[in-house]
Amino acid sequence: xxxxxxxxxxxxTVCDCSRPDGIPAAFTGSAAxxxxxxxxxxxxxxxxxxxxxxxxxxxxxxxxxxAQQPAxxxxxxxxxxxxxxxxxxxxxxxxxxxxxxxxxxxxxxREFPGLVALAERHGDRVACLSLAFDYDGSGLPxxxxxxxxxxxxxxxxxxxxxxxxxxxxxxxxxxxxxxSVPAVFLWKPDGERAIRxxxxxxxxxxxxxxxxxxxxxxxxxLLAE
Numbered sequence: 001x002x003x004x005x006x007x008x009x010x011x012x013t014v015c016d017c018s019r020p021d022g023i024p025a026a027f028t029g030s031a032a033x034x035x036x037x038x039x040x041x042x043x044x045x046x047x048x049x050x051x052x053x054x055x056x057x058x059x060x061x062x063x064x065x066x067a068q069q070p071a072x073x074x075x076x077x078x079x080x081x082x083x084x085x086x087x088x089x090x091x092x093x094x095x096x097x098x099x100x101x102x103x104x105x106x107x108x109x110r111e112f113p114g115l116v117a118l119a120e121r122h123g124d125r126v127a128c129l130s131l132a133f134d135y136d137g138s139g140l141p142x143x144x145x146x147x148x149x150x151x152x153x154x155x156x157x158x159x160x161x162x163x164x165x166x167x168x169x170x171x172x173x174x175x176x177x178x179x180s181v182p183a184v185f186l187w188k189p190d191g192e193r194a195i196r197x198x199x200x201x202x203x204x205x206x207x208x209x210x211x212x213x214x215x216x217x218x219x220x221x222l223l224a225e
Contacts, residue, residue, distance in 0.1 A: 071153075072158025072159060073158055074149055074152045074153045074158050074162060075158075075162060076148060076149045076152065076162045076163070078141055078142070078145070078165075078166040079131075079163045080165070080166050080167050081167060081175045084163060087129060087161065087163065088187060091127035094124070094125060094126060095122075095125065095126045095186065095187070095188065095189060095219055095222045095223060096127045096186065097115065097126060097127070097128050097129065097185070097186055097215065097219065098129045098130075098186075099112070099129065099182070099183075100176070100181045101132060101181050102132060102134050102181050103147065105181050105182060107182050107209065108181055108182040109151075111182060112130075112155055112157075113155060113212075114212025114213075114215065115128055115130060115157075115160060116155055116157050116159070118212065118215070118219065119157075119159040119160050122223070125223060126223070128159070128160045129160065129163060130161070130163065131163045131165060132144075132163070132164045133173075134164065135168060135169060136170075137170075141164065141166040144164060145164060148164055149162075178198060179200065182198070182199075183196060183197060184197040184198075185197075186222065188222055194222060197214060202214075
């Protein structure tokens with residue numbers, strides 16, 4: 001009987017760095033290859049380990065957390081009533097959401113993240129604007145730019161068009177027919193005003209304060225039209 005010759009072919013270890021989990025595409029059974037595989041799994045192909053240093057699971061993709069995403073710079077512009085209306089008109093063709101607020105208003109501060117989330121969720125289909133009513137006539141409106149921007153930066157409001165009224169708050173209340181903030185105006189894509197959420201409206205229609213859950217429902221309805 002003839003001898004049976006065995007030929008062993010070593011397959012080179014290949015690390016597919018396009019995969020987020022860093023798992024090699026092929027590996028050998030040799031001891032050296034096993035050590036290389038272990039090194040790859042630990043190092044993630046030379047990049048930072050995923051999921052805080054833990055070995056990834058079976059998922060083929062790794063979600064990028066909000067903390068890892070670069071924050072967009074926050075811009076803040078001073079406007080009067082006419083400038084505000086021009087800003088609203090500039091977004092014709094989109095649903096427009098205008099949040100009227102102040103850093104001295106606890107309900108405004110509490111609900112503001114809802115506007116940020118709305119801007120992130122709907123992207124280019126919805127124009128999200130914020131208008132700060134912080135200027136009460138004392139000093140200069142320019143003096144308030146720094147503290148208002150600081151708040152907006154803590155909120156991550158880079159996707160929002162941020163405005164600060166250069167008119168006294170009382171004057172702007174009259175022109176917008178408001179008695180207080182918070183208030184949220186919504187316009188249809190054709191420029192027609194759809195609704196205004198404020199304390200009086202919410203007490204009358206809901207028997208409670210309005211929230212961004214209410215605003216979100218209206219936005220969804222307007223987008224579906």
